[in-house]
Amino acid sequence: MPIGFEQHDHTTCIQTALTSAETCCADEGLQLTKVRRRVLELLLVEHKALGAYDILSTLNSEGLGSQPPIVYRALDFLVANGFAHKIEKLNAYSACCHPGKAHAPVFMICRACKYVVEAQTEPLRNFLGSTAKAAGFLIERTVIEIEGLCPACQKAEVL
Amino acid sequence: MPIGFEQHDHTTCIQTALTSAETCCADEGLQLTKVRRRVLELLLVEHKALGAYDILSTLNSEGLGSQPPIVYRALDFLVANGFAHKIEKLNAYSACCHPGKAHAPVFMICRACKYVVEAQTEPLRNFLGSTAKAAGFLIERTVIEIEGLCPACQKAEVL
DNA sequence: CATGTAATGTTATACTATAACATATAGGAA
DNA sequence: TTCCTATATGTTATAGTATAACATTACATG
Numbered sequence: 570m571p572i573g574f575e576q577h578d579h580t581t582c583i584q585t586a587l588t589s590a591e592t593c594c595a596d597e598g599l600q601l602t603k604v605r606r607r608v609l610e611l612l613l614v615e616h617k618a619l620g621a622y623d624i625l626s627t628l629n630s631e632g633l634g635s636q637p638p639i640v641y642r643a644l645d646f647l648v649a650n651g652f653a654h655k656i657e658k659l660n661a662y663s664a665c666c667h668p669g670k671a672h673a674p675v676f677m678i679c680r681a682c683k684y685v686v687e688a689q690t691e692p693l694r695n696f697l698g699s700t701a702k703a704a705g706f707l708i709e710r711t712v713i714e715i716e717g718l719c720p721a722c723q724k725a726e727v728l
Numbered sequence: 729m730p731i732g733f734e735q736h737d738h739t740t741c742i743q744t745a746l747t748s749a750e751t752c753c754a755d756e757g758l759q760l761t762k763v764r765r766r767v768l769e770l771l772l773v774e775h776k777a778l779g780a781y782d783i784l785s786t787l788n789s790e791g792l793g794s795q796p797p798i799v800y801r802a803l804d805f806l807v808a809n810g811f812a813h814k815i816e817k818l819n820a821y822s823a824c825c826h827p828g829k830a831h832a833p834v835f836m837i838c839r840a841c842k843y844v845v846e847a848q849t850e851p852l853r854n855f856l857g858s859t860a861k862a863a864g865f866l867i868e869r870t871v872i873e874i875e876g877l878c879p880a881c882q883k884a885e886v887l
Numbered sequence: 888c889a890t891g892t893a894a895t896g897t898t899a900t901a902c903t904a905t906a907a908c909a910t911a912t913a914g915g916a917a
Numbered sequence: 918t919t920c921c922t923a924t925a926t927g928t929t930a931t932a933g934t935a936t937a938a939c940a941t942t943a944c945a946t947g
Contacts, residue, residue, distance in 0.1 A: 574863055600913085602925070621903070636928060641904065646925095657816035658871050660903060660934090675856070677865045688859060696855060697834070697874060700847060704733055705879035706836045712817050712873040715856060720864035759944095761894070780934070795897060800935065819903095819934060 573686055574719050583613045589668055590652050599650060604633050608643040609664060612653055617683045618661035656685060658714045663687070673697065673711045681722035732845055733878050742772045748827055749811050758809060763792050767802040768823060771812055776842045777820035815844060817873045822846070832856065832870040840881035 590609060594601040601609075611624055625640040634640070644662050647653035653664050656676055663676070666687040675688040693713070701708050718726065749768060753760040760768075770783055784799040793799070803821050806812035812823050815835055822835070825846040834847040852872070860867050877885065 574865065600924075604926080634926080637904070638906095638928085639926070642926080657873070675859065677860065677863060679865075680868065686863065686865075688863070690859075693852075693855060693859070696852060697872075700834065700849075700852070701836065701874060701876070704836060704845065704847065705882075706733065706838075706845075706874065707877040707882055708874050709839065709876040711875070712871060714816070714871040715860060715865070715867050716870070717860070717868040718866040723864075723866050759894075763895080793895080796935070797897085797937095798895070801895080 573688070574684075574721070583610070586613050586664060586666075586668065593650075593652075593669060597650075599646075604628065604639060605643045605646050607631070607633060608640065609647055609652055612647070612662060612664035616663075616685055618656040618659050618663040618678070618685045620659075620661045624662070654687070656714060657712050658716060673713065675713045675715065677719070678714060678716045679719035679722055680716055681718055681725070684719055686719075732847070733843075733880070742769070745772050745823060745825075745827065752809075752811075752828060756809075758805075763787065763798060764802045764805050766790070766792060767799065768806055768811055771806070771821060771823035775822075775844055777815045777818050777822040777837075777844045779818075779820045783821070813846070815873060816871050817875060832872060834872045834874065836878070837873060837875045838878035838881055839875055840877055840884065843878055845878075 587606070587610065590606075591601055593599070607628065608624055611627055612619060621637065621640050621644060624644075625635070625637060628640060629635040644653065644655075647664075648655055648662070651665055651668050653662050654674055654676070655662055656678065658678065663685045665674070667674070667689065673690055673694040675690045675693060677686045677688060678684075690713075694711075697711060698708065746765070746769065749765075750760055752758070766787065767783055770786055771778060780796065780799050780803060783803075784794070784796060787799060788794040803812065803814075806823075807814055807821070810824055810827050812821050813833055813835070814821055815837065817837065822844050824833070826833070826848060832849050832853040834849045834852060836845045836847060837843075849872070853870075856870060857867065
């Protein structure tokens with residue numbers, strides 16, 4: 570279970586993220602409802618991106634809703650408020666590892682084990698900023714996704 | 729019609745790109761068939777990304793095929809051989825402006841006029857390379873897309 | 888011409904996402 | 918409390934994107 574492709578205490582990690590989301594919602598008058606909270610939990614459980622319909626089938630088995638709009642609305646909320654990101658390359662969703670901070674996230678996606686790691690990127694932000702500035706372009710959103718092999722899967726490939 | 733958000737002779741630009749694709753295919757024993765060539769032309773005509781079904785409806789009206797696999801196969805060929813890129817954020821496709829060169833393209837997508845500009849990025853490539861290296865991650869493909877406003881549309885917004 | 892490979896044709900279906908409208912629920916104002 | 922309003926959820930239907938699987942054709946080469 571790598572994050573940044575290293576081991577970590579994932580139970581704590583989930584708790585921290587949930588608590589942080591709760592605090593943030595309370596502060597900003599946002600409602601972290603049952604469905605929204607559960608979707609965030611599901612996204613936090615693994616460092617993999619989940620498809621909307623994967624999430625929906627879990628919600629369905631838990632009696633939290635069975636139709637697509639249920640999950641898409643919850644995902645919209647989480648993404649709009651910075652608690653999750655959409656991984657465009659996978660048409661899937663992933664919990665945000667650095668909520669609360671303005672950031673241009675870089676995702677490293679392992680094509681073999683499907684782990685998704687979100688990297689911090691101040692320098693990259695600056696770099697893209699100056700590239701765009703040179704072209705006179707105003708940045709509103711960025712999508713930066715790297716697909717490849719994580720350290721563990723590189724070793725596995727050799728075998 | 730901006731490229732890099734500036735004016736340019738687009739007729740020449742299309743011709744150059746087509747000729748370059750032909751040469752490249754001849755060199756590498758690839759077949760630039762009627763459908764593939766036409767799809768590339770369509771992508772070159774505008775600096776906008778086209779959806780697969782937009783392209784398909786044109787192909788259909790020209791008697792070149794009416795079913796989705798026709799266009800998806802042509803797009804797969806063009807993307808696999810570096811003549812076009814997929815814009816993940818838009819689920820759409822765009823001709824490559826720098827074919828033949830290994831590159832990690834950066835797309836600037838104007839949300840207002842839908843123009844797509846592909847920027848050159850050696851420094852960015854190096855930057856991502858070192859980021860990934862630090863994490864032990866092996867890069868295979870990169871998706872870098874910036875959504876925002878082009879110079880012209882920024883002016884228009886103010887009005 | 889025979890043969891094999893690559894490309895195209897065709898049918899069906901899977902996967903992703905949203906529109907539109909109905910209902911329920913929470914929190915504030917009277 | 919009661920009403921009101923804004924927000925969230927429930928439900929049905931449908932739009933948009935993409936591929937699996939298999940049949941047929943075209944074409945380069947021995």
